[in-house]
Amino acid sequence: MKFRVLIFINALAVAITVSCVNYYFKHSWYDLSIAFGVTFISSFVVFYYLIEKYVYSKIKLIYKLIHNLKLGRDLRDALGEGTSADPINDVEKEVQEWAVQKKSEIDVLRGQEKYRREFLSNISHEFKTPLFAIQGYIEAIEDDDLEDLDMTRQFLRKAAKNVDRLSQLIKELDEISKLESGEIPINFTRFKINDLIKEVFESLELKAQKHDIKLVFKQKYDDATWVNADKSKINQVLVNLIDNSFKYGKPGGTTAVSLFQLHDQVLVEITDDGNGIEEKNLPRLFERFYRTDASRSRDIGGSGLGLAIVKHIIEAHEQTISVRSTEGIGSTFSFTLEKIKPQLPFPNIPGLNS
The missing domain is CATH 1.10.287.130 (Signal transduction histidine kinase, dimerisation/phosphotransfer (DHp) domain)
Incomplete structure (x- = not known):
């Protein structure tokens, strides 16, 4: 409600009340009209002065303060003083929004x-x-x-x-x-992800035999899938994820790597048939030092930082990584990479370059 409308309604209410009382005692319409006019004008002036001085000006100051703090000095100067024609309603809205924002910030800080x-x-x-x-x-x-x-x-x-x-x-x-x-740069190069998976399998072959786990690539190595990424860091991602499947897999089990063609991405999945992970642990799995089973994790070694490093590498590529798991069945770690078209050799047409 506008400031002057609020004063008008209050002055009108007082004038009607005084006029009714005057008419009750004098029974004169002339006196009623005089009382109404004088009372309305005087009430409007008094209310305007009092509300302006003691209420409205303070609300306006609070509104400006909140508005300026929310916007910041640079943005405030660019937009002007940020005053409003109806700060009474605006300040209520601003305070409610600010309260929600601060509560959210407090929750984040507590976390x-x-x-x-x-x-x-x-x-x-x-x-x-x-x-x-x-x-x-x-x-x-x-x-x-x-x-x-x-x-x-x-x-x-x-x-x-x-x-x-x-x-x-x-x-x-x-x-x-x-x-x-961002101190470690991501050196993007074009390479075949199939070839990289083959190299990782060869480097982890002895370790897989030690854990009695079979490595399986569900695509053909000759069906080239080209990606644009940092080859050495994606190698680290694959090694960490496959090594993680060895630690939590079961003897005689399998670790499989699969590729899926998306619109402009390649989805890489590493799946094991180990014991799986409890659903409550999945949201925190990529946190530093987080362990789903502290005692068992200590026994099998590792710093608890492998998955955190994997997550940061994939995010540095501006891609995503996720995990899904079912207890007693196994786990699947998935991450995306930028897909590119293979570079075709320039055809050698007789007489073209002569």
Whole structure:
């Protein structure tokens, strides 16, 4: 409702009330009209002054403050002062919108705070485990005073293994940080994804045999599918995902890679027939250090950063990655890549270049 309309209605109500009272006592239409006119004009002036000074001006100030804070100084200057003809209604709308926005921001901050606490707890645990192991081996060697050389060599090998684990953890954390900040460039090249899958299979063949898992490519290697991506980083994605299927697969199982042609993308799927993942764990599967089964994950090794790195690499390509899984049946990790048409050789037409 407009400011002057509000004052008019209030002044009219007071004038009618006073006129009715005057007519009740004097029974004169002339006196009623005089009372109505005088009361209406005086009420309008008084209400206008009082509401303008004590209510409207303060609401207008609050509206300007909220409006300016929401827009920011640069945008506010570009649009002008941002005043409104009806700030009473506008301020209510602005406050409601602002309250919803702030509640959403608070919820996000709470989620980030929870994630930060979990991250610090996880990373401290990841560092403490190898550090304590190294410390224990060194103390055992010192206590033995190098008398048992076989034990010393064994403990030194175990300490070196934990040092390698720490180095790998630091390397992966640094890689994630650089991927997030864009410090690691994505070098796009055209290559056949079929050939890359073949190379990855060959490099993981011995590891697959060790886990008694069969690697299967459901397409033909000769049916070339060209993509535009960073070949070395997509190689890392494939190795991480296939290696992950070894860790959580079952002996005698299968890990299959499939390609699906989309409109302007290629969908790559890595499917295993392992134990699967609980549905409640799927939304957080790509978080750093997140483990679906902490005790089992510690036993089979890994830093808990592999899937987080995979996610950042795919997102750096401006593509998407997802997972679907059913307990007792298996899991499928899917990611997209930009598809391109194969480069055809220029035909050699006799006499054309002569």
